[in-house]
Amino acid sequence: MSHDADAMTGGQAEASSTPLWKSIIHSPLALPRAGLIVVSILMGLASDNFFSVSNILNVLRQVSIVAILAVGMTFVILTGGIDLSVGAVMALAGTMAAGLMINSGMPGYVGLLAGVGIAVGLGLFNGLLVAWGRMPAIIVTLATMGIARGAGLIYSGGYPISGLPSWISWFGVGRIGMIPVPVIAMVIVYALAWVLLERTAFGRHVYAIGGNETAARLSGVKTNRIKIAVYAISGLTAGLAAIVLTGRLMSGQPNAGVGFELDAIAAVVLGGTAIAGGRGLVLGTLIGAILLGILNNGLNLMGINPYLQDIIRGFIILLAIYIAREWR
């Protein structure tokens, strides 16, 4: 199984004397890829429109926000943690960005950067409590979720903040050529995350903490620093997602992103990352996010009752995890 390990931890090409089909089957991405192909074919059969370029770009645009959130979530889950606050932090960042522009008269870019800064700050807050405070991540981030949601509602009085400068819509609905800007943003974020995880010492240490935190710490890895950093990264991706969201909605919506943390977690897990940490790939998360997006899109195209869609998605996630469990 050494190929497995290589792919998972970004190993060397020197062991690649195995046949291609074997390395594809043993790749940790095998199941997410297979799932993506199967679901795509099913949706293609069920709907004529599915494989049209415009529909595919539309699906990618729709998944971009959850997919960007899921990048930070991947870092956190790889260390064995979890971040439930991303949806609320994204909403707060977007609301504050809009509020600073409209109520405080700041230039648009300052507002957006401030929104991202707030998101990173909340991520750092999570990280400090988890690492130095030695508190369980699920509780810390649950608390932060409540704090961020409440802060956004108080700041905005519970109403959307609209009237933003029109150029901000470029982040949500703009296109470069025919490619939507959110899709480009998503691809860039994934590329950077891949480099960080596969090619830097930081990335190796992220995997090491998820694999065996005690061993990593005793060997001299600065585990607390790495843990704080992954929550900050999760805050950062929530802030970037907030920019896309604000551009799409053209307003700061304090109630946006409810349940997005769960979609992000689902994308990470469907992408083959172990919930206990140590194993997984950020490209798997991208596949997982697209898979979820295709399901939503296909079920919509088929005109299935939205409540039933939730149930179907739930069972598909269970099925996927069950198959993955048998596979390893």
Added chain:
Amino acid sequence: MNGVAIRFKDPSEALAAGIGLLPESRKEQGLITSFTILHNVSLNNYGKYLLGHFFINRRREFQDARTAMQQVRVKAPSPNTRVDNLSGGNQQKVVIARWINHTMKVLIFDEPTRGIDVGAKAEIYQLMREFTARGYSIIMISSELPEVIGMSDRVCVFRAGGIVATVEGEAINSAQIMIHATTGRIQHVT
């Protein structure tokens, strides 16, 4: 360290000062078992391999891991082998390879031969001698009397949580140590 008492609040500080630990339980405390040999060996030594302060120079990393692996004679097909596929003795050698890849001053070996077969034990003793020949100091913590007598220059006998005796040279024999270990009184060293 070098005649100065020091205290660390974190293993990373000890690492920076040149002190490394081979923990008592290699699976729980020593190795990332889901990692390859390569990644276990370079785990705490990426400073050596950074390109432009950030990226890992993977070719050098691989070469160093292979060299370290050969020096400690890990029996595995390649540095890309996952350590959970190795025997206990070979796993222990991977932890040792991690420290041979460093320039250290002091290594703390906590029960280095626990759960390891006789052949691998002898190899690990041999490796410890090679380390000390290179100028490292090794503090071995052991509850196995034969290896204590066989390996040590100086033995500190602990009993009930404190040092009861320190024996050196000719005095290192099983009778002496057992007397201290069973009847010794803790001396307060200031």
